[in-house]
Amino acid sequence: MATSQKTHSHVLQPLATLSPPSNSRTWQTAPHPSQPIVATACSDRSVRVYSLTSFTLLHPITGGHKRSVRSVGWKPGTRGQSVLATGSFDASAGIWRRREDGGDPQDFTHHGAKRGGEEDDDDDDDDEYQFACILDGHESEIKSLAWSPSGQYLATCSRDKSVWIWEELEDDNFETVAVLQEHDGDVKCVNWHPEEDLLVSASYDDTVRLYKEDSDDWVQVAAIDGHKMTVWWAEFEGAGMSSKDWRKETKDLDEKQRNYIEALERSGPRLATCSDDCSVRIWRRKPRERQDAANSGIPSIIRSAAIDEEWFQEAVLPQGHSRAIYSVSWSQKTGLLVSAGSDGKIVVYRERWKTTESGAHGDQETLSEWEVVAEFWEAHGVYEINHVTWATRRDKGVRWEGEEVIVSTGDDGEVKVWTLNEQSGNS
Numbered sequence: 001m002a003t004s005q006k007t008h009s010h011v012l013q014p015l016a017t018l019s020p021p022s023n024s025r026t027w028q029t030a031p032h033p034s035q036p037i038v039a040t041a042c043s044d045r046s047v048r049v050y051s052l053t054s055f056t057l058l059h060p061i062t063g064g065h066k067r068s069v070r071s072v073g074w075k076p077g078t079r080g081q082s083v084l085a086t087g088s089f090d091a092s093a094g095i096w097r098r099r100e101d102g103g104d105p106q107d108f109t110h111h112g113a114k115r116g117g118e119e120d121d122d123d124d125d126d127d128e129y130q131f132a133c134i135l136d137g138h139e140s141e142i143k144s145l146a147w148s149p150s151g152q153y154l155a156t157c158s159r160d161k162s163v164w165i166w167e168e169l170e171d172d173n174f175e176t177v178a179v180l181q182e183h184d185g186d187v188k189c190v191n192w193h194p195e196e197d198l199l200v201s202a203s204y205d206d207t208v209r210l211y212k213e214d215s216d217d218w219v220q221v222a223a224i225d226g227h228k229m230t231v232w233w234a235e236f237e238g239a240g241m242s243s244k245d246w247r248k249e250t251k252d253l254d255e256k257q258r259n260y261i262e263a264l265e266r267s268g269p270r271l272a273t274c275s276d277d278c279s280v281r282i283w284r285r286k287p288r289e290r291q292d293a294a295n296s297g298i299p300s301i302i303r304s305a306a307i308d309e310e311w312f313q314e315a316v317l318p319q320g321h322s323r324a325i326y327s328v329s330w331s332q333k334t335g336l337l338v339s340a341g342s343d344g345k346i347v348v349y350r351e352r353w354k355t356t357e358s359g360a361h362g363d364q365e366t367l368s369e370w371e372v373v374a375e376f377w378e379a380h381g382v383y384e385i386n387h388v389t390w391a392t393r394r395d396k397g398v399r400w401e402g403e404e405v406i407v408s409t410g411d412d413g414e415v416k417v418w419t420l421n422e423q424s425g426n427s
Helices: 109-116 122-127 255-267
Strands: 010-017 026-031 037-042 047-051 057-061 069-074 081-088 093-099 130-135 142-147 153-158 163-170 173-180 187-192 199-203 208-214 217-224 231-236 271-275 280-285 311-316 325-330 337-341 346-353 368-376 385-392 404-410 415-422
Touching (some): 010 346, 026 404, 037 081, 130 173, 163 199, 173 217, 271 337, 337 385
Parallel strands (some): 010 368, 026 385, 187 231, 325 385
Antiparallel strands (some): 010 415, 026 037, 037 047, 069 081, 081 093, 093 130, 142 153, 153 163, 163 173, 187 199, 199 208, 208 217, 271 280, 325 337, 337 346, 346 368
16 A cells, blocks of 8 residues: 655655546656646647646547657747647657637636537537647657747657757658767766756666757767766756745855855756666756866867856755666756655655765865655556656645646556645644
């Protein structure tokens, strides 16, 4: 029977299971950036769009792919329509569009009711997601995709060891702007920095790599090789978190702590990664003003050496998993981290000021540490959890503005929603 750890400061509690579940493995669930809906990638070649208000299925999306849909991502900043990208084991990415009807963006439940009832009419086609275009180029399975924060770029990665960057010139017209082949193995994940066009990828070759555009060409600007086994996921911290999180809420900061916050602000959002080696690690960019402008090797008149970046390991989180960690998600509101993976366990972590003398990584002193605040074993029974993410709570039971829930996606075909609550007696 699934149990929850009672000795931590918080407890994870099941809120809902999205209904009906898929009859096949589900890979990933992506919350919409503004609407109370999520999209789930399923191995039956479909995508299922659920309501976070009623926890019911609104739209089954089928017909675009010939094999399992592995990854989904909503395009940010769209008006008047929803745009969804899908990545499949058939080596293609699909773009789907749905026109919004101008009604209350909070109320999507009537769509699902209409589809399941007897009142369907000729307007149903306007309510569907239409397959707009297909992006071909990869030689093997697409494992992950992600839109840049501006929506200008879509990144995809594949078992063929490559990362592709596509630019949308106009609706349904995409151009390949980069094919990056820095990895030596299957590329598991891509994600974008929240404040700039900086792309990260994680791979079976145990490395994490970062890319930027330089002189109209995309190049690798950093390589991280701290993990000892496959890196399954990499995700950036939320924009501006260092200036609005728990650190500045602490009274009577000493000079060291104030300097540390200043260094974090210069570094920008940090990076969280997880791996087959059962570790979750935090990486921080060395502040630009401290970077050595000299570049080793033969100087190039094509590429600017100043674009290279140095990322160092800031922390290894307390080990909460006994097997491969497939997914880690960084709350964009609270700074909490959640992880899940092969052992079927969900773990939540919180950062705090160190209570003992801090250690240092090179010339970078780290004054914070991480603790586990909640755990839940067998969250999907005996099944592996493929993905976990934070989402804004949108059901009638929401307790405060901006409350978040955790959404987990598993091999059992289920998508579960969890609340994080303080244990009684903890303040």
